[in-house]
Amino acid sequence: MAKKELIPVEVAYALPARQQIIELQVPSGTTAFEAVKKSGITAQFPEIDIENVKMGIFGKTLGTKGLKPPKDQVLERMDRVEIYRPLIIDPKEIRRRRAEKAASTSKIRNLESSD
Numbered sequence: 001m002a003k004k005e006l007i008p009v010e011v012a013y014a015l016p017a018r019q020q021i022i023e024l025q026v027p028s029g030t031t032a033f034e035a036v037k038k039s040g041i042t043a044q045f046p047e048i049d050i051e052n053v054k055m056g057i058f059g060k061t062l063g064t065k066g067l068k069p070p071k072d073q074v075l076e077r078m079d080r081v082e083i084y085r086p087l088i089i090d091p092k093e094i095r096r097r098r099a100e101k102a103a104s105t106s107k108i109r110n111l112e113s114s115d
Contacts, residue, residue, distance in 0.1 A: 004028050010080040011039035013048065020044055021080075032062055032081045033070040041083070054084040 004027035012021045022039040030038075032055055042048050055062050055070045057079050063069040075081070 007075070007077040009035055009075050009078065011036050011041055011083070012080055013041055013045055013083040015045075015085070026075065030075050031071055032057065032073045032075060032079075035075055035081050036070070036083065048083060050083075053086075056082045056084060058082070 006025040007028050007030075008023065009026055009030075010021050010023050013019065020041065022041055024035065024039055026035050026038060033050065036050050036055065042050060057067075057073070057075075059082070060067060061084070062073050067073060070081075
């Protein structure tokens with residue numbers, strides 16, 4: 001049986017104060033999920049639940065927009081698998097709060113300038 005070619009890939013995870021990028025060689029045909037397991041990143045970040053965490057490749061979330069889920073997405077040479085942290089708050093909620101704050105600030109300025 002022929003030996004599979006090894007390809008270079010990276011596995012990345014970041015917290016606000018710390019990030020880790022692990023470079024590794026994996027056999028061609030390795031999935032994103034398998035690369036994350038092989039990287040050993042959960043030893044450094046035990047909070048990562050690799051069975052349920054969202055993953056992506058260069059900013060494109062796996063399992064969405066026609067991309068396969070991590071267990072099915074076969075990596076290519078030089079791919080970087082990114083492990084995403086859960087959102088603390090929905091981005092839509094953040095935008096809504098900013099808009100409300102901007103609107104109230106605008107009202108206060110208008111009241112001050114009409115005095």
